[in-house]
Amino acid sequence: MITGATRILAIIGDPIGQVRAPRVWTGLFRQNGIDAVCIPMQVSRAGLAAFLEGAKALRNFAGLIVTIPHKPAALSYVAHPSARAKLVGAVNVLRLEPDGEWAGDIVDGVGFVEGLRARGHGVEGRRALVVGAGGAGTAIAFALVDARAAEVTVFDVASDRAADVARRLRSTGARAQAASAADAAGYDLVVNATPLGIRPEDPLPVDLERVARATVVADAVVYPHITPLLAAARERGCAIQPGAHMMDGQVALQAKFFRFESGAWSPEAIAKVAA
Amino acid sequence: MITGATRILAIIGDPIGQVRAPRVWTGLFRQNGIDAVCIPMQVSRAGLAAFLEGAKALRNFAGLIVTIPHKPAALSYVAHPSARAKLVGAVNVLRLEPDGEWAGDIVDGVGFVEGLRARGHGVEGRRALVVGAGGAGTAIAFALVDARAAEVTVFDVASDRAADVARRLRSTGARAQAASAADAAGYDLVVNATPLGIRPEDPLPVDLERVARATVVADAVVYPHITPLLAAARERGCAIQPGAHMMDGQVALQAKFFRFESGAWSPEAIAKVAA
Numbered sequence: 001m002i003t004g005a006t007r008i009l010a011i012i013g014d015p016i017g018q019v020r021a022p023r024v025w026t027g028l029f030r031q032n033g034i035d036a037v038c039i040p041m042q043v044s045r046a047g048l049a050a051f052l053e054g055a056k057a058l059r060n061f062a063g064l065i066v067t068i069p070h071k072p073a074a075l076s077y078v079a080h081p082s083a084r085a086k087l088v089g090a091v092n093v094l095r096l097e098p099d100g101e102w103a104g105d106i107v108d109g110v111g112f113v114e115g116l117r118a119r120g121h122g123v124e125g126r127r128a129l130v131v132g133a134g135g136a137g138t139a140i141a142f143a144l145v146d147a148r149a150a151e152v153t154v155f156d157v158a159s160d161r162a163a164d165v166a167r168r169l170r171s172t173g174a175r176a177q178a179a180s181a182a183d184a185a186g187y188d189l190v191v192n193a194t195p196l197g198i199r200p201e202d203p204l205p206v207d208l209e210r211v212a213r214a215t216v217v218a219d220a221v222v223y224p225h226i227t228p229l230l231a232a233a234r235e236r237g238c239a240i241q242p243g244a245h246m247m248d249g250q251v252a253l254q255a256k257f258f259r260f261e262s263g264a265w266s267p268e269a270i271a272k273v274a275a
Numbered sequence: 276m277i278t279g280a281t282r283i284l285a286i287i288g289d290p291i292g293q294v295r296a297p298r299v300w301t302g303l304f305r306q307n308g309i310d311a312v313c314i315p316m317q318v319s320r321a322g323l324a325a326f327l328e329g330a331k332a333l334r335n336f337a338g339l340i341v342t343i344p345h346k347p348a349a350l351s352y353v354a355h356p357s358a359r360a361k362l363v364g365a366v367n368v369l370r371l372e373p374d375g376e377w378a379g380d381i382v383d384g385v386g387f388v389e390g391l392r393a394r395g396h397g398v399e400g401r402r403a404l405v406v407g408a409g410g411a412g413t414a415i416a417f418a419l420v421d422a423r424a425a426e427v428t429v430f431d432v433a434s435d436r437a438a439d440v441a442r443r444l445r446s447t448g449a450r451a452q453a454a455s456a457a458d459a460a461g462y463d464l465v466v467n468a469t470p471l472g473i474r475p476e477d478p479l480p481v482d483l484e485r486v487a488r489a490t491v492v493a494d495a496v497v498y499p500h501i502t503p504l505l506a507a508a509r510e511r512g513c514a515i516q517p518g519a520h521m522m523d524g525q526v527a528l529q530a531k532f533f534r535f536e537s538g539a540w541s542p543e544a545i546a547k548v549a550a
Binding site: 001002003004005006008011014016017018019020021022023026037038039040041042043044046047048050051052053054055056057058059060061 | 276277278279280281283286289291292293294295296297298301312313314315316317318319321322323325326327328329330331332333334335336
């Protein structure tokens, strides 16, 4: 039941119909006995700046989750970005600070790593290939470095983008490089951070011909739950990590950012809500 | 269940905790099989202009209900006000037009009249006293004129405000005047449009000493449901009209404004939701 006293968490993106956050968060709020709901807000690219300025007036909002295509652009309107948001060049959570300005962080990369850990896949000492050097790929690459991956290799069809991310990763002291092909051979962890796999006719984003059985193959694509890449990896005997776990892995981090102190926000809690 | 595809109706005001709209509208949407919810948005006075500018970017909003203290101020940001909104000098519903600008109307006065009609109280040919010449009183006075009241008398402790509203009413060709006292004697319909009655210690806003039994006494105050004024009027044998009916009477008008074509929005439908 929504009343005048209900607090609001919103997710902004365009398109918005496909996002899971309203269902997951509203379910978690109910499960945790918190009088709050999560609503979708379809904000056009052209309207983002004015929207973020106007939304500073909202006194009963816990904050905003930011999704495609606004993650990089929203950073420009954040007076208090986290160090990680500045490194990645994007934000995916915003909250108002007492000075009336936005604080922003990006937790999807960290959420990806948390999601791996929750399913028993460590990152420390592993050699990782990240395919796709856009917002999601960049956030994941930085989070892998932060979680002490031995080496992070980045591939993008736009090779200059991959080279740029690799250079920024190295600037933090990490071992990182750009690859000339998306070939899974020789990696402990392979991550698809491109949109390939959303449409049934998409080609596989990674060549699995020579993938090792011990390699964990992960996808940042949420729908379908098992992408063609993950299906192919499973056939080859690899452990797979669907994109939903990246989402689930960041919920607890987001809850903390939005200052929901108590409550269960774990993948187990989410599973109960989703069921 | 809220999903990414759920449409949003919001009510903006400050404070916001007390508003009924989120419960009533969300209940009606569910009852009517419409995938939408109504949420509260606490918008500060200082932030209104920026908020209304930024909210033009919202593509999945049915519109905004505007409540205290924003009804008069919001009019300034409406490119397409209704003739009635211009007359009253305030809006209480906003929607985005195809040109990306706000259209605004004020339906609380009309809702008041609809609420009276729904309970068998006609307005045509009646002599009405409206006590309080603020936003609500002005809207009610104009709606009474529109519903062919024989004469509308306005009282306000600030006599210049009452005189101003009476002058504006007369400019539409109506019979209207300002009164020097809030005395119920001689009227067919008496309306309290001041906030008096919200706090238990408030004095009665209208002198009922010489009220006729045939007089209908109405209140725009929603809480308490039976104000001291209504209780006193009932004791004197008058028919009474609680403020909730003014709210309920405008829901169908608002639904039409927000372009919800189908569905039941009547006081009977609302009663089912509230029960």
